[in-house]
Structure formats: C-alpha cells, structure tokens
Amino acid sequence: MSWAGKILRVNLTAGTVKSEPLNMEWAQAYIGSRGLGTKYLVEEVDATVDPLSAENKIIWATGPLTGTMASTGGRYTVITKGPLTGAIACSNSGGYWGAEFKMAGWDMVIFEGKSVKPVYLYVNDDVAELRDAGHLWGKSVWETEEMIKKGLQDPLARVSSIGKAGENGVLFAAVVNDLHRAAGRSGVGAVMGSKNLKAIAVRGTKGVGNIKDPKAFMAATKAAKKVLADNGVTGTGLPAMGTQVLMSVINEVGGLPTRNHQDNQFEGAKDIGAEAMATPRKTDGKKHLVTNQACFGCTIACGRISKMDEGHFTIENKPQYRGANGGLEYEAAWALGAANGVNDLECLQYANLLCNEEGIDPISFGATVGAVMELYGMGVLTKEQIGIEAPFGSARALAFLAEETVNGRGFGKEIGQGSKRLTAKYGHPELSMSSKGQEFPAYDGRAIQGIGLAYATSNRGGCHLRGYTIASEILGIPVKTDPLESQGKPELVKAFQDATAAFDSSGLCIFTTFAWGLQDLSPQMQGACGEQYTIEELAKIGERIWNMEREFNNRAGFTKADDSLPARLTTAAEACKTGPAKGKFNELATMLPLYYEARGWDSEGRPTAETRERLSL
Amino acid sequence: MQKVLHITADKCTGCLQCEMACSFENYGTFATAKSRIKVFNFHHTGKKVPYTCTQCDEAWCLHACPVEAITLDKATGAKVVNEATCVGCKVCTIACPFGTINYVQETGKVQKCDLCGGDPACADACPTGAITFIDANWTGLGKMEQWADKLGNQPSAA
Numbered sequence: 212m213s214w215a216g217k218i219l220r221v222n223l224t225a226g227t228v229k230s231e232p233l234n235m236e237w238a239q240a241y242i243g244s245r246g247l248g249t250k251y252l253v254e255e256v257d258a259t260v261d262p263l264s265a266e267n268k269i270i271w272a273t274g275p276l277t278g279t280m281a282s283t284g285g286r287y288t289v290i291t292k293g294p295l296t297g298a299i300a301c302s303n304s305g306g307y308w309g310a311e312f313k314m315a316g317w318d319m320v321i322f323e324g325k326s327v328k329p330v331y332l333y334v335n336d337d338v339a340e341l342r343d344a345g346h347l348w349g350k351s352v353w354e355t356e357e358m359i360k361k362g363l364q365d366p367l368a369r370v371s372s373i374g375k376a377g378e379n380g381v382l383f384a385a386v387v388n389d390l391h392r393a394a395g396r397s398g399v400g401a402v403m404g405s406k407n408l409k410a411i412a413v414r415g416t417k418g419v420g421n422i423k424d425p426k427a428f429m430a431a432t433k434a435a436k437k438v439l440a441d442n443g444v445t446g447t448g449l450p451a452m453g454t455q456v457l458m459s460v461i462n463e464v465g466g467l468p469t470r471n472h473q474d475n476q477f478e479g480a481k482d483i484g485a486e487a488m489a490t491p492r493k494t495d496g497k498k499h500l501v502t503n504q505a506c507f508g509c510t511i512a513c514g515r516i517s518k519m520d521e522g523h524f525t526i527e528n529k530p531q532y533r534g535a536n537g538g539l540e541y542e543a544a545w546a547l548g549a550a551n552g553v554n555d556l557e558c559l560q561y562a563n564l565l566c567n568e569e570g571i572d573p574i575s576f577g578a579t580v581g582a583v584m585e586l587y588g589m590g591v592l593t594k595e596q597i598g599i600e601a602p603f604g605s606a607r608a609l610a611f612l613a614e615e616t617v618n619g620r621g622f623g624k625e626i627g628q629g630s631k632r633l634t635a636k637y638g639h640p641e642l643s644m645s646s647k648g649q650e651f652p653a654y655d656g657r658a659i660q661g662i663g664l665a666y667a668t669s670n671r672g673g674c675h676l677r678g679y680t681i682a683s684e685i686l687g688i689p690v691k692t693d694p695l696e697s698q699g700k701p702e703l704v705k706a707f708q709d710a711t712a713a714f715d716s717s718g719l720c721i722f723t724t725f726a727w728g729l730q731d732l733s734p735q736m737q738g739a740c741g742e743q744y745t746i747e748e749l750a751k752i753g754e755r756i757w758n759m760e761r762e763f764n765n766r767a768g769f770t771k772a773d774d775s776l777p778a779r780l781t782t783a784a785e786a787c788k789t790g791p792a793k794g795k796f797n798e799l800a801t802m803l804p805l806y807y808e809a810r811g812w813d814s815e816g817r818p819t820a821e822t823r824e825r826l827s828l
Numbered sequence: 829m830q831k832v833l834h835i836t837a838d839k840c841t842g843c844l845q846c847e848m849a850c851s852f853e854n855y856g857t858f859a860t861a862k863s864r865i866k867v868f869n870f871h872h873t874g875k876k877v878p879y880t881c882t883q884c885d886e887a888w889c890l891h892a893c894p895v896e897a898i899t900l901d902k903a904t905g906a907k908v909v910n911e912a913t914c915v916g917c918k919v920c921t922i923a924c925p926f927g928t929i930n931y932v933q934e935t936g937k938v939q940k941c942d943l944c945g946g947d948p949a950c951a952d953a954c955p956t957g958a959i960t961f962i963d964a965n966w967t968g969l970g971k972m973e974q975w976a977d978k979l980g981n982q983p984s985a986a
Contacts, residue, residue, distance in 0.1 A: 279858050280848045280953070307844075314859055367861070390871060418851060418859020425856070436955065450841075501874040505843035510955035512841035516874035535874035 212421045213275035213739035214238050215318045219339055221332060223406050224265060224324030228332070228339045233318050238275075239743070240827070242736075245301050246716035246756040248272030248290040248319055252299070253759060255321075258766035262294040262398075263380065263405040265325035271312065271371065271411065274718025278313035278419040278507075281432045281735050282439055283720035285310045285507025287371075293397035294405075295382040295575065295629050296648040296672040298764045302385070302399045303676070303715060304371075305506030305514075306392030308413065311369040313718075315415030326407040331359065331372075334413045344409040348378060351568045352387040353531070359412045372410035373400040374569035379619035380404060381627035383575035383650075387567060391514075391537025392506065395572040397649060397671050428738030435723075435731045436510050442726035444686065449513035449722065450503055454541035457653070457681075458484030464685060464694060465790025466658035467545065468651065470552045470603045471581035472644045472779050475655045475787040479554025483544050487556050494520050499556060501535050511722060515539060517560060525561035525610045531568075538563040542675075545653035546577025547613075551584055552603035562613040569617035571627075578650035579630040580612050582642045583622075591637050597622045644780075647672035647773050656780045658792030659684050661692070661700040664802045667774045668704065670760035676721060678707035688725055695791070697798040701806035709753035716756060755826040758810075758818050762828070771816040774803060830905045830964040833941070833948055835878055839958035842869050842876035849953035853944055862932075864941045865950045865959070878959055880950070881928040881941040883907055889940065892923030898940075905964065906943040914938055 220229045234251075241247040248270045260266040269291040276284045287309030293300025312320075315336050322332075329344040347355050352374040359370050370388060377384035377400030384400030385393040394400075403409075422428050439445040448456045461467045462480040469477040481487065488500040497518070505512035516535050519526055526532045539560050547559040566573040586592040587601040594600045598621050601608040615623025625633050630643040630650055644651050649672025656663025661680035669677040680703055684694040692703060710729055714721050717736060729746045736744035764773075776799050779785045786796040807814065811822030818828070847863035855862050865880035887907045890898040897913035898920065900906075909929075914937040920929050921938060929940040941948075943961075951961040963969070 280845060280852065282955075310844075310860070314861065414861075416859060416861035418855065418857035418862060420857035429852075440955065503841060504874070504876070505841035507844055508848065509841075509843050510845065512843065512956075518874075534872040 212423055212741070213279065213419065214243065214421070215313060215316050215419070216421070217316065218318050219320040219334070221320060221322045221341065222324050223322055223326040223330065223341075223408060226326070226341055228341060238318075240752065241756060242713070242716035242752060243274030243318065244272050244277065244286065244288045244716050244718050245290070245303065246712060246752065248288055249299065249301060249756065249760060249763075251319070251321060252290050252292070253763045256292060258292070258763050259768065260292060262292045262297065262402060265406070267292050267402060268321055268323045269399065269402045269406065270319055270321045272319035273309050273313040274716055275740050276735065277718030278310040279422070279432070279739065280429065280508065281719060281739070282436045282510040283506065283508055283723050284718055285509065286718050286720055287312065287394075288715065289386050289394040289399040291399055291402045292767070293399065293671065294401045295398040297767055298647050298672055298769060299670055299760045300397035300399050300402075301671055301760070302394035302396045304386070304388055304392050304394040305509070305720060306389030307507045308369040308371045308388035308392075309718070310507040311415045312411075312413045313415065314418050315413055316417045320411065322406060322408060325405065329407045329409050331408070331410040331412060333363070334411065334415075336415060336417050347409045349375065351375065352570050353390060353568050355410055356390060359410060363412065365414055368412050368414045370410055370412045372570075373403050374617070375619060376569045376571045376617050376627070377401055377404035379627070381571055381616065381619070382629045382632075383572040383627075385566070385570045385572050387570045391567050393567065393570070393572075396574065396674065398572075400570050422739050423741050424738050428735065431734035431738045435727065435735055438731055439510055439723060439726050444688070444725040445511045445723065446726075449511050449725070452485035452489070453503065453513050453515045455485035455488060455515065455539065455544060457541045458544065459486070460685065461654060463790070464658060465787055465792035466655040466685070466694065467549050467653065468644070468655045469549045471550065471578075471585045471642065472655070473585070474789070475658055475792060476789050477549040477552070479552070480549065482554040483548040483556050483559060488515070488517065488539065492520055494522055499560070506720070509720065513722060519560055520557050523557040523561070524607075525558055532561065532564055536560075536564055537567060542653050543573040543577070546574045547609060549653070550577050550581040551609055553606050553609050554604070555606040558606035558610055562609055565613045565617050571617055574652050575629055575650045576613070576616060576626065578644055579626050579633060580609060582630040582634050582644070583612070583626065584608070585642055586634070586637055586639060591639065641778055644777060645673050646776060647769065649673045654681055655787070655792070656776055656797045657787045657795050658790070659694040660697040660798060660802070661694070661703050663776055663780060663797035663799060664700055664704045664806060665707070667776050667799055667803065668708075668806060670757065670764055676711070678704050678711060679721065679724070680704055680707050682707075682725060686725070689728060695795055697802050701802050701809050704806060705809045708757050709750055711753070712756040713749040713753035716752070751826065755828060758822065758826055758828055762818060765817060774816060775799070831946075831961050832883065832905070832964040832967060833880060833943070833951060834960045834962050834967045836958050836960070837875065837877040839956040840867060840876040840878055841956055842867055843955065845953040845955060846878055846950035846959055849949035853949040854939075864939055879928070881907070882926070883941070883943070888923040888925060889920035889929045892919045894919060901942070904943045904946045907940065908942045909938055909940055911935070911937045
C-alpha cells in the first residue's frame with residue numbers, strides 16, 4: 212500500500228495538532244503528493260479566498276513512493292492557493308526532508324488558520340507539537356536549520372523552512388529544505404510566513420513499510436534504475452553536467468530568452484553554462500564545480516555543488532559563501548544570467564545563494580530584474596529609484612538587487628511583488644514575461660511552440676515543469692517533434708501535462724522522465740500500491756488531477772483570457788531575431804482551441820459534463 | 829576467498845540507497861534511521877562518505893562483550909551479534925574505536941553490519957560503485973590498475 216495511512220492537521224489559530232486517518236478513497240484516486248494534497252485543498256478551501264489570509268491552508272504532502280527505494284523517491288510537494296498568481300500553487304522539492312517526514316509515519320500535514328506568534332512544528336515520529344519560533348524569526352533558512360538542530364540536540368533532524376523573504380511577504384518566496392533544495396515557485400513561502408509558521412523540523416525513524424508486494428516492488432525498482440543508468444541523459448549527461456547541460460543546447464536552437472525576452476540567443480551563454488562551471492577560472496585557477504550530489508534515493512544525482520571565487524567582489528568579507536554550496540542549476544543560471552544579460556558566473560552563483568539562504572524563487576526574481584533593467588533602459592525607472600545604475604548586463608546591479616530583495620529593503624520591496632505588479636505600477640504591463648502572473652522559465656515560447664502553449668495553460672502560471680515538451684521538441688524524448696511547428700502540439704502538451712501529474716503525485720522526480728515513461732512508473736506503483744495502477748489508469752489519474760486543478764482556478768475567477776502569453780511572444784513585430792527560429796512567434800491563437808478540444812473542455816476552457824464524468828470528478 | 833566491503837568515497841552522491849537497502853534487509857522497512865551503514869554529508873566541502881564496520885580481525889567489540897554475544901562467522905569473516913545472547917550492556921559500543929556497533933532502543937540489543945550473510949544489500953544497491961564487495965586481499969586492485977594503466981598505456985614519447 213505504501214501510504215503511511217495518517218495525516219497531521221495543525222490548526223495554527225487554536226494551536227492544536229491532531230492526527231487523522233488518510234482518506235484512502237482519495238488516496239486511491241489521486242495517488243499522493245501533488246494530486247492528493249490538491250484534492251484535500253480544493254475540498255477544504257474556497258477558491259476565492261485571499262491567499263495570504265487565515266482562511267487559506269497550506270499542505271506538505273508526500274507520495275506513496277516517497278521514502279522508498281524507488282529511484283528519486285524523496286520528493287514532497289507544498290500545496291496552497293498561491294499569492295503570486297491567485298491560482299493553485301503546487302511546488303515540489305527534493306533533498307531529504309520528504310523521506311524523513313514519511314519515515315516518521317505521516318503522508319501529509321495540513322496547516323490551517325494563523326498563529327498569533329511565530330511557531331515551528333516539530334515532528335518526532337508519532338509525536339508532533341508546535342513550538343515557539345520567536346528566536347528564529349528574522350533568521351535565514353541556513354541559520355534556522357542550524358539553530359533548530361542545535362536546539363533539539365539532534366543533528367539528524369531535517370528542516371523545511373522559510374527565510375526572511377517568506378516572513379516579509381515576497382510574493383515568490385520559497386520553502387527551502389536541506390539548505391539548497393526548494394519548493395521554489397508561486398510564493399508558497401509567503402503563505403507560510405503569513406501564518407507565522409517558520410519551519411517544520413522532522414525526525415523519522417519508523418520507516419516506510421506496508422509495501423503491497425515487496426518482492427515485485429524491489430524487482431520493479433531495480434529494473435527501472437537500470438533504465439536510468441543506461442540512458443544517455445539520466446545516466447551520463449545529468450550526473451556529469453547537471454541541468455546546466457541545457458544552456459548551450461537551448462541557446463543553439465535560438466530558444467534562450469535574453470534581456471527580458473528582447474532577444475532569443477545570449478552571446479554570454481558559454482560563460483554561464485556547464486562548460487564554464489567545469490573550466491578552471493582565470494582568477495584563481497580553480498573550477499567552480501566541486502562535485503555532483505543526489506537527493507534522497509536518487510540514482511541520477513544531477514545536483515551541483517560549487518565553490519565561488521573567494522576574491523569575487525560579491526563575497527568580500529562574507530565567509531558563509533566560501534565553502535561548498537548548492538548550484539548553479541540551469542533555470543537559476545538562465546534567470547539570473549541570460550534574462551538580465553549578465554555573464555558573470557560568480558555573480559550568478561552569489562545571487563543564487565542569496566535565493567537559497569533567504570528563500571526566494573530565482574526564476575521569478577531573475578525575470579523580474581530583467582523587466583526592471585528594461586524599464587531602466589527606457590528611462591521609466593531611474594538610478595535614484597532603483598538605488599543603482601541597472602542596465603542589462605550589470606552584475607553589480609544584479610547582486611545589489613538580490614540583497615535588497617531578500618532583505619526586504621528599498622526597491623527590493625517592489626521587486627518582491629513580481630514582474631506583473633511591478634510593470635503595471637510603472638505603466639508597462641506588457642513587459643512582464645509571465646502567464647497568470649508567474650514568470651516564464653528558461654525556454655523561449657516563440658522558438659519552441661509547445662512550451663509556449665504549456666506556459667499559457669499551466670495551472671500554476673508560467674512554468675516548464677507542468678508539461679516539459681522540451682524533452683520532445685529539443686531532445687527527442689520520447690519522439691522528436693519540430694519545435695518551430697505548432698501542429699500536433701496541443702495533443703503533445705496534454706500528454707506531457709497528464710503524465711507529469713501522475714509522476715509528481717507518486718513521490719518521484721520528474722527528471723526520471725528523460726528516461727522513463729508511464730510504462731516504467733506503473734510496475735513500481737503496482738508493486739507498492741496495487742495492481743490497479745496500470746499505464747492507462749495512471750494517465751487517467753494524471754488527467755483527473757489536471758482537471759481538478761483547472762476547476763479550482765476557474766472557481767477562483769480565471770478564464771480563457773488568462774490562458775495567454777504576452778504580446779512579445781505572440782506577434783510578428785517581436786518575433787525571434789536570430790538563429791534557427793528567426794522570424795518565429797508563438798502560434799497560441801491557433802493551438803489553444805485545439806488544446807481545449809483535446810482536453811474535452813468547452814470553448815471557454817471549462818471541462819464539459821462528459822469530461823467530468825469520464826474522469827470521475 | 830573472503831570478501832570485504834570497500835568504500836570509495838569520491839563516488840558517493842549521498843543518495844542513501846545503501847541505507848534503505850540495509851534497513852529493508854534487516855527490518856523489512858525503508859528506514860534510514862535503522863541502517864547499519866551511514867552516509868555522512870559534509871556540506872562545507874561537498875564530500876559524501878559512507879561508513880560502516882570493517883570487520884576487524886581482532887575485533888574490539890567481540891573481545892569486550894561479557895556474554896560472548898558477538899562471534900565470528902567463519903564463512904564471511906563477519907563479526908555477528910547473536911541477539912538472543914546480547915544483554916544490551918553497550919560495552920561493545922564503547923570498545924569499538926570506529927563507532928560502527930550501536931544500541932537499538934526498540935530491541936534493547938546492539939546491531940552492527942553482518943555482511944548480510946555474504947551478499948551485502950548496500951553494495952548491491954549502490955548506483956555508483958562507491959560501495960563494493962570485493963576480495964579482502966585485493967582491495968587495492970582497482971587503484972593499482974588505474975596507475976598501471978597510466979604507466980603502461982601512455983602514448984609513446986618517440
């Protein structure tokens with residue numbers, strides 16, 4: 212069965228912590244993690260609530276395969292109504308926290324209400340209690356982890372927490388665990404902060420048992436690990452170069468958004484990608500990259516561990532950034548680098564470390580800085596307003612704005628509202644490169660048609676992780692499709708979105724899908740949870756989850772008009788300027804009706820009665 | 829041929845597959861807290877290091893035990909705790925210089941690596957070869973081969 216079978220319900224207003232049985236009917240139908248946590252949220256929270264009010268709830272959820280020997284089985288998801296978008300927010304993290312929580316004997320924890328003073332939740336196997344966090348308020352993620360472990364006298368405890376950004380209501384604040392792993396997107400950290408909840412510390416010694424068919428499960432996980440090891444991407448490319456392997460690939464196809472999407476190729480890409488990280492620096496002769504690192508249970512190990520140049524201007528007299536630290540990963544390197552025209556690798560890593568240390572999403576932060584730099588170039592924003600000269604390419608401006616944003620100072624407070632609100636305030640909403648208020652990640656929707664549609668239709672706003680069609684359109688996984696061609700993409704996007712929802716809900720990492728399909732997930736789910744999890748059933752559950760999320764957003768007030776891309780991505784006037792995609796723009800208007808049709812939605816983007824019935828919604 | 833667990837720390841990624849395999853072998857659950865092999869993650873250097881019992885020939889734990897609960901498995905060379913005999917006095921945990929024999933609150937006994945009777949689950953589960961189970965007399969064979977390769981397979985200078 213593989214579920215722990217019980218959940219924690221914490222009422223922060225009343226200060227109570229209660230155990231309740233997991234709703235097994237929902238668990239069967241929505242699996243776990245993303246799907247199951249979202250089911251609880253949509254059943255318990257009115258879609259129209261203010262995300263930062265006491266009426267919103269926030270859930271940490273693991274999946275049935277979290278904490279097992281299935282490769283990458285260490286994931287957890289934070290689910291809430293997001294403050295950046297007003298849509299469903301659902302952010303997934305690796306590291307070790309998720310498995311530790313599951314091993315303590317819990318599938319998920321639901322927080323409701325709002326505490327009058329800062330608290331943290333301490334879970335030690337069956338015992339869970341709220342503790343005072345007055346001494347932790349105002350501390351960074353890194354300080355919080357260390358102080359909690361010292362206070363508990365337990366170096367083996369795992370901590371999921373917010374830094375100052377979450378406390379200060381940065382709308383893209385992240386929840387961070389194990390120092391450098393984050394449930395990064397959509398501002399889940401701001402919801403945590405709004406409830407005066409600083410951290411969840413966990414020690415789990417009971418373990419995950421209750422496997423439906425242990426022998427079949429072990430055989431299935433072993434076979435699936437071999438598929439990962441034998442695959443060029445998951446077996447060789449990601450362990451050696453990390454996600455940064457993509458920087459040169461995406462730049463070459465003309466799909467690397469540059470300077471707030473003014474360009475689609477970055478002349479500095481070679482300075483900030485995998486090759487640059489592995490080449491000795493001119494300044495001190497040392498390589499940036501130290502080693503790779505796995506999250507819990509992961510046999511891919513794509514994580515990057517790096518050391519900065521100790522002489523770099525950003526870290527003079529700042530010893531905490533001198534040891535080995537997490538990063539850079541591709542999305543952060545792009546958002547902090549190409550999106551702002553900055554090619555100083557050391558500066559990007561410094562900004563990335565600030566994101567981890569105080570808990571913000573580097574994608575939304577970097578993309579918002581890109582919009583600020585464009586406004587500065589236009590003369591709309593001045594040096595006096597921003598606090599520094601901020602032309603595209605300025606590493607000093609990037610470092611300064613990162614410091615201001617994570618510490619809630621000066622113009623950083625405005626950046627902390629995200630690009631949609633900031634550009635609207637200064638009269639140029641067209642410069643926010645976002646959908647549903649969430650900034651796009653590192654792939655150009657003009658040069659890569661499917662990913663543009665995936666951005667426009669993502670239930671959590673602009674995002675690559677809800678339907679990573681890059682796999683097909685660029686890498687040829689599982690089959691190569693032409694990135695410049697919009698035909699066939701509505702069906703492709705739907706298939707990726709549905710399968711991703713199933714993977715996310717199992718407790719495994721979506722990076723396995725470079726090598727795995729549902730045919731590899733199914734035997735592992737069957738061994739752990741039961742025979743019913745066939746390929747067809749997993750695809751159907753994924754589709755059910757997608758529609759459930761969509762209906763929450765519809766109830767929250769989203770319409771067809773929100774399934775949109777900025778004009779910069781959809782008009783000939785701002786088409787790709789260079790490379791193989793020169794002259795291309797996203798053909799969303801053509802694809803969207805076909806996507807709705809493929810989904811079984813009406814022309815306004817609402818699931819039809821037949822679709823709802825087919826998916827048992 | 830006697831075999832030993834051999835650690836090549838540079839290859840460890842910190843995935844903890846070994847810890848899960850160990851606990852599953854001995855307890856039937858995935859519980860890293862119950863594992864007899866532990867991976868240490870030194871985040872200030874980025875190093876991950878698995879560590880477990882090396883099965884000393886003159887084992888401090890075996891000699892310290894007042895009730896002779898720890899015995900030699902002659903087939904594998906493992907020093908094995910007999911749970912029925914162990915009284916949970918913990919003297920072995922003090923005697924062991926390496927910390928690799930530990931008390932278990934839930935059972936009131938100590939536990940240590942027993943090489944899974946000659947087919948260690950941790951080595952089988954390790955995805956990178958950081959933990960291998962190899963000929964006790966030739967733990968240096970891999971390194972010797974690397975250097976021999978460097979010595980003998982250089983492009984000719986001439």
